[in-house]
Amino acid sequence: MYIIYKHISYRVVMDLSRLRQKILLLDEKRLSLIKSxxxxxxxITGSLYQMHRPxxxxxCKCARGELHSSWYLSKRKDKKTKLIYIGKIAPEWLSTSVRRYQRYQKTLAxxxxIDSEISVTLNQLRDAKLKTFDKARQ
Ligand SMILES: [Zn+2]
Known part of the structure; x- marks a missing residue:
């Protein structure tokens, strides 16, 4: 009986230190994302699309399959997607600015x-130490 009890408490301690380590690692990763x-x-918000149309x-040559291509910037606003005509070529500054926006949004996500993972793990840490009133009184 004593051996079984000892084994269980050892496992709880191990789990808790693993939980703490996980939280600290997540927090480190979170900070490096924020710094980035x-x-x-x-x-610039939106996505660039190239469309090929007759x-x-x-x-016209497009009637024989050589379609006209042009670039559009699509933006979502008030649950609607708006297409803004850019031209036959998408300028480099525009695609760079759009890429920056998408990368920023990805980092935010x-x-x-990580925030929710930290929260879940903190809850696990709390729950491991939670006692009912009756048990705490003993
Ligand atoms: Zn045409």
Whole structure:
């Protein structure tokens, strides 16, 4: 009986130190993500799309399959997607700014994910030490 009890308490201690270590590692990762976006460069929201379409003129080359291509910036606003015409070529500054925005958003999502992992692990740590009133009184 004594041996079994000792074994269980040893396992709880091990689990708790693993939980603490996990929280500290997540926090380290979280801080490095925050540092990576602390000094953002100019960004533009949306996504760039290249579309290939016929113009409708039956004598145009597009009627024989050589479609016209142009770039659009798509933006979501009030649950609607708006397409902004850019041109035949998407300028480098624009694609860079859009990429920066997407990377920033991805980092924010990663931080939120870590936040919730930290929260779940802190709850586990708390629950491991939770006692009912009746047991604490003994
Ligand atoms: Zn055409």
């Amino acid at each position: 976006i602390l000094q953002p460069l100019p960004m 113009c409708g003129n039956p004598r 990663d931080i939120r994910k």
